[in-house]
Amino acid sequence: MYIGVDYYPEQWPKERWKTDLELMKELGINVVRIGEFSWSLLEPEEGSYDFRLLDEAVSFIASYGMKVVLGTPTATPPAWLVQKYPEVLPVQEDGQTIGFGARRHYTVNSRVFRRMSRHIVEAMARRYGSLEAVIGWQTDNEYGHEKSDRSYGPRDQKAFQDWLKEKYGSLDDLNRRWGTVFWSQIYTDWAQIPVPRKVFQEHNPSLLLDFDRFCADAYTSYNKMQTDALRARIDKRQFITHNFVYTGLAQDQNAIAEDLDFISFDNYPVWGGLAEPIHPAAIARQHDLCRATKQGKGYWVMEELSGAQGWSQIGYLPRPGHLKLWTYQAISRGAEAIVYFRWRAARFGTEQFCHGILDHDGKPRRKFEEVRGVIQSLEPFADDFLEAVFPKEIGFYHDPENEWAWNIQPQSDNFSYPQEVLRFYEPAHALQMQTDIFREKEDLTDYKVLIVPVYFLAKKEMNEKFKQFAEAGGTIIFSYRTGVKDADNVVTDQTLPGELAELCGIEVHEYDSLRGERKGSVRGVRGALGGTGGNTEVWCDFIEPISAEVLAVYEDTWFDGKAAVTKNQYGKGTVYYVGSGLNRDMLLRLYKEAFTEAGLSLQMENTAVETVRRASGDVDYLSVMNHSTETAEHVELPAGSWKNASEKENEHVFKGLITLPPLTSIVLQKPKIT
């Protein structure tokens, strides 16, 4: 298994390299990522290359027996490039040009920038494409991060118009599908179509969604330009990857992933803007997303946080144990390599306060020792563990286009896509279920339950898959605002939930956006919800049951007794509809009922604890993690005697109820019971 560090040899005196590499060696590091911000060093003026320092660094690393991952340096175009070709700079929604001085200051819709990018990538490929120590490449760095996903300049507008021409063929078709007859927006010339710069009110939602698709496609093709340039010049054994972030960007990571050998992820459970780490379930869901980006394929964590992070603002200091916990969580959920960010905190530049395994003074201390412990603990089992497969239990729906549609029209000021997704994901996580994220293309056959929250932008083929899944006996849980839109971001003319109405066995005639401080109230009337009650948030669909039975109803002066949660038999399957932002307690009860009836066996419920079950050959693995920083948690192990996978001998036996101190993580294993 690869365990590495992100290293910036160019930022340190060469005299220090030796100390650094020896310390890495001592830790057990076997791979180093370098070079991804080195453009101005490698190409100090247009077309003139200077690889001396990079050559030296690669050789030096290789001399310690470590491998190298090289980043293409296109995330930071040099000052000379911007000076010579200012047109490469991106433009904000308000018309302001983003200047030189940080990173990601380019638009992928600049042809000059694509050409400049291709040249440096080709030059690097030629130089390092056959070098033994170089095992692979990372293209650019965190595409689209820091609002660089959308650009609104004249070059972007022209590219958008070309993209639309390609998509729609005729203006008549575009006008019809966008509904430009509304507000007199009929286009008679492609050149009239704007990028969505500031207007007095709001743009056409169909244009906005297509603009997001266009922005995503532009990055996909930019990346393909890089992978093509690399593949034509590098050894087949060298891989190509890209380190993604998943933060609601106008990016289609799955599409980009088609051109990569595998994907990578930059894992920061807490960063500069945060007082505390995000919820364990939110981290877990990001790993599920990584696994879903390339059809379940394992991925690298190319940047795994190792210290407090931040630019001008510094975030929460990860506590002792966090580093191992987040590493174990990543590996348990599908990461196949871990590269820690960063070896040592930089003394200068914007990221001075991105702390690493070493801090500014370069002395190994607590974090160094923690990394050492992690690597040692993984050694006995990691290679086998990476081969272990996940059980198929719960499929969780996610489609970036749906997220974009919600961002375009949140409909309630209390709606946030990540928060609502977490509302429906977290109880499954707390119930220790194995979740996979799926989009259109995945085979859903083996799942027991699908959770499909805020499925606002509904696509025909997906709708059909849902029907087939339920027909065949599966359980689906939908939420409020299901089936409202078609792929053009146009509202269905069928009664809600549109094409899913029969599947859910309901109609929705009225709904209420819960804005500001408003909350709704719900009372359970049947099944697991019978006798319960509580608040509900964000939105109320007032449901008319057709064939569905009612599990909970609203308490409301005017819509009292209207159905809030329903359950429908469809074919051999069961379809739930949760018409509101239900409180966690009721949602948890509902999930327990649904999961149990779907044949899944419940183990325990604990929001701080995360367990992951995998199996390799005849060995069962159980990852057990306590995310609480304050309290020890109890975990009831599945039947049998388990051992600590890190221990070569069976030094300790674990069975029944075990207690995990705060911030501890462990992988257990036992022979499969056959």
Added chain:
Amino acid sequence: MYIGVDYYPEQWPKERWKTDLELMKELGINVVRIGEFSWSLLEPEEGSYDFRLLDEAVSFIASYGMKVVLGTPTATPPAWLVQKYPEVLPVQEDGQTIGFGARRHYTVNSRVFRRMSRHIVEAMARRYGSLEAVIGWQTDNEYGHEKSDRSYGPRDQKAFQDWLKEKYGSLDDLNRRWGTVFWSQIYTDWAQIPVPRKVFQEHNPSLLLDFDRFCADAYTSYNKMQTDALRARIDKRQFITHNFVYTGLAQDQNAIAEDLDFISFDNYPVWGGLAEPIHPAAIARQHDLCRATKQGKGYWVMEELSGAQGWSQIGYLPRPGHLKLWTYQAISRGAEAIVYFRWRAARFGTEQFCHGILDHDGKPRRKFEEVRGVIQSLEPFADDFLEAVFPKEIGFYHDPENEWAWNIQPQSDNFSYPQEVLRFYEPAHALQMQTDIFREKEDLTDYKVLIVPVYFLAKKEMNEKFKQFAEAGGTIIFSYRTGVKDADNVVTDQTLPGELAELCGIEVHEYDSLRGERKGSVRGVRGALGGTGGNTEVWCDFIEPISAEVLAVYEDTWFDGKAAVTKNQYGKGTVYYVGSGLNRDMLLRLYKEAFTEAGLSLQMENTAVETVRRASGDVDYLSVMNHSTETAEHVELPAGSWKNASEKENEHVFKGLITLPPLTSIVLQKPKIT
């Protein structure tokens, strides 16, 4: 009486028109507004017109016996126009140009835009000006809405300079009246005068007020261009109106109204940004404003909300009963026609979530039935009711220039013009008084009481009218910050309240702005206020009584005992001065005293209940409305036996104390007691 809908035939397949018109017919709809956003449809390229679809729609509507109101489509200039003449686009205060993609993307100070507007208006007038089914015209749509009232581009600057030249004649006069000697702003060339773009601090308040006047005048003349173009070409029987919004814009609705046959209003008691409807008194005041816009003349509600509204954010769902309540409130306070917005929710475009009588699926349901009920209930009495006159009781002062002056200098961060106006209006509304809004030109003779809140920008002729009114025996209630400014937005050099000092019988030497969390404390010492006390907000005028008597004083470490509320005899009249943002309870007590002493008879006080008294010939009408969504309210009827005006026979008799369930509204009538 006209009851109609806003309809967009161009947004639906023609096959659907029949269903729509039949449903409208079923409801009793007799007028349909169309066309106000159809420019790109009607003039697909400059000078080339295509009226086919509009012809067809008008004919089709007419074939059902309904009338048509045609909107001129200038609120949405087509894409080709913006492409060809980008100079028509408006410019924000920060220099950013507002782009194509929504609506109202034009500055009325563009000569090209005026010419293009005139051409399309003339073409429509020629085509439909003699058509039987067309009964009238709406110019443009909601002038100035969505911050389109002010534009800061070079064309606007030139027009502003021309407007100033016209107003002042000489730079010497302008320099003197604006006080440009302050901060070295003496202009020596008209071309030096800026529009108020971003500066390090704040512009000269005199320039700012003139800029608002200029913006208002520019729209008035733009509208006159349209009405002139129409009147020269249309039948005399066709009316011309415009649908206003009243939200503190740089617009002089009264001036625009001079060129209209009557005014219209778009009535949205709750919209996309609101968690709940605005206060009933705030809606009532907007209707008073409508009635005041053209000397008491009745008006149309051209857009009456019929469902939840919003763009990317959806507002509160109006509850069952709201639709009737708000319709009744409108008609009771002076609306002569109601046009519901909109027939059916659009499936595409920015206003997808502006719900209508029908929702996206086009099926008649609750709201359809509510409209049916409203129309049926109005049928027996509406035509007579519209003729009924209002008693003259209380005049409430409002001058847009005063509002602009406050917006320029709010003086306390707790000051909001709408909130302070509501502070002084609401208790009169709760006391079920009949209020009219007045400006300079109205005859005030018949009023008993004038309420003149936050009369900051005081004008000589108005001051004289107030003196005459009090002299003759009337009662006036002024508030803090009265008489501070003259018409040039310059502070008076007389002791405050300036020209009103003698009228109020006081002087104000010191005052304190209550910012942030600061509140004041007041204790009543005489009359209705004796023995009371409580908080006060926003502002404290510390009053020196000259001839006035003191009704309440401040409790303050340093200004303890200084007068806060005073009452002065002036001629035969009485003048109150409320020196602070007094709490509602004390203000209500003060109003009761003032109204009673002025000879008005008090009935009841209830902030949720609204009653309107009118009389037509020998019939008295009493509209009774309960705005509460939760509680039934009791209403003590005036003497006599009342009947439900909607019932043809005297099926029920109402007398004495009646109980109104939540969200109910009724018009009662009885023969006048003579």
Added chain:
Amino acid sequence: MYIGVDYYPEQWPKERWKTDLELMKELGINVVRIGEFSWSLLEPEEGSYDFRLLDEAVSFIASYGMKVVLGTPTATPPAWLVQKYPEVLPVQEDGQTIGFGARRHYTVNSRVFRRMSRHIVEAMARRYGSLEAVIGWQTDNEYGHEKSDRSYGPRDQKAFQDWLKEKYGSLDDLNRRWGTVFWSQIYTDWAQIPVPRKVFQEHNPSLLLDFDRFCADAYTSYNKMQTDALRARIDKRQFITHNFVYTGLAQDQNAIAEDLDFISFDNYPVWGGLAEPIHPAAIARQHDLCRATKQGKGYWVMEELSGAQGWSQIGYLPRPGHLKLWTYQAISRGAEAIVYFRWRAARFGTEQFCHGILDHDGKPRRKFEEVRGVIQSLEPFADDFLEAVFPKEIGFYHDPENEWAWNIQPQSDNFSYPQEVLRFYEPAHALQMQTDIFREKEDLTDYKVLIVPVYFLAKKEMNEKFKQFAEAGGTIIFSYRTGVKDADNVVTDQTLPGELAELCGIEVHEYDSLRGERKGSVRGVRGALGGTGGNTEVWCDFIEPISAEVLAVYEDTWFDGKAAVTKNQYGKGTVYYVGSGLNRDMLLRLYKEAFTEAGLSLQMENTAVETVRRASGDVDYLSVMNHSTETAEHVELPAGSWKNASEKENEHVFKGLITLPPLTSIVLQKPKIT
């Protein structure tokens, strides 16, 4: 002693001048500042001067025996200048040009603007440089105020590049010291270096700090241009000063002060944006800053608030007594002249609501009488008092570059430089200690204690001075984040607190930024802190004591027991390190211990009371002020019998415990005990 007013004769009819001057005379005013915003009056077109009105005003004032301070009018470039040379306008960080219409609308990096400025200054100097009545000059007005300290236009960029070339000599040196190898920012041409306009993320902190230095230097050289132009033409007896504000601007007041005869300060303890006055200690610290700006030299308050202030927002009305209190505070802490802002509130222009001694109606009332009282009370002792010297007790560190560095990287969203400085200053103020502010150049020998809070940007020479000070027996109190950065804004590679580690006797290996609602908890374990405990905010340095002893530790799940406050013996001295934003109670206890052990005698502790001790010849002075608006406070006088310095005879004797009513201030005196 000079006591004056800021007067604007050009804003009033000449008929009024007589009344104004007679009223001033009646008060005892002896100096009048005029002219600082009169450019468009004096130079109505380029190169053509009109001094008639100013001549007349100066003569008129002189005819009353009063002196004149003339302001150069460059803070308000005329409209004709901006029309002719729009390039003088400043540019915001977002690229927006600041327009004409308020004040300070120029960049000092415009060569045209410097030339225009020089011409008007020279013309004024020629005309008034020998005039008897004119005793001195104020250059411009409040340099850098209202965000005018930084400009980001092309002229600024060029000047910045030139400044960098001058500073670094070679790009290699700049690249190395800024660390431009980070994120590929290596500059190969000076013209590539940006001003810090908007980027996707954040600029290099080294560039940002140099940009602040550049902006400060640009103003210093602009001011020097004015003082050179003046000095070449005016009498030696005429002084030159500038009225500073101290609000974290990119300004180096001390550098500017080198070209002035003395500095001035505009003292507004409450202004338009504030609900209440700032903390007494915050005002006191500003006076300390004034005294520190030119090596302890006395200064003028050129604008001393005399009424409520504000532009479109009006601030808190200063209560009766405030005017005297703030005047006494200023004089007690080093002001040598007081000029009240402003004589009378302007009727027009942006500052209509900057109230003065007279309000808009021009009638003398409360504030007039208060000023009369102040002037009369000062008369008996002021001249002697101004000569009195301050005891040297506590030196308080402040370096604007350190403040800029913190503004560039606050590191916690709870960090605010003024708030943290107040945290460490206020307890010393409450303990009635005499504080001086020092930077690099001051001689620290005589101080007993140095307080050095948030010493983030540490400079070598300063570090050495600290060591020498402690070595020699002094006490120093450092805070968290000491010694992190070097002068290039680069993080030290030594273990924290870097070069100060040995001095403090500690190391800091880990730290935690307390963001959002997070607080820390601390428990005292020794000395004055033993047995105490409480919250801590903003930041936690987890301290490893090396030679220091531990006074308090953290209570934290993971870092429990880590040192939070330490005390180290260094040479003959004592060095405290306060590793967190400690609560006031614990900090106060710590200060008491530190001050007492350092040989200072504690008198009392009261945050509302301020005492200042000075001595002149054989007279001791004690200023005693109660800042509370609500409560009387007790003050224990130092031994002996004191008299009221305002009383010529010993009418009252003060000794022992005296009681001060709210908002009272008094200067006591007694013969020195020898």
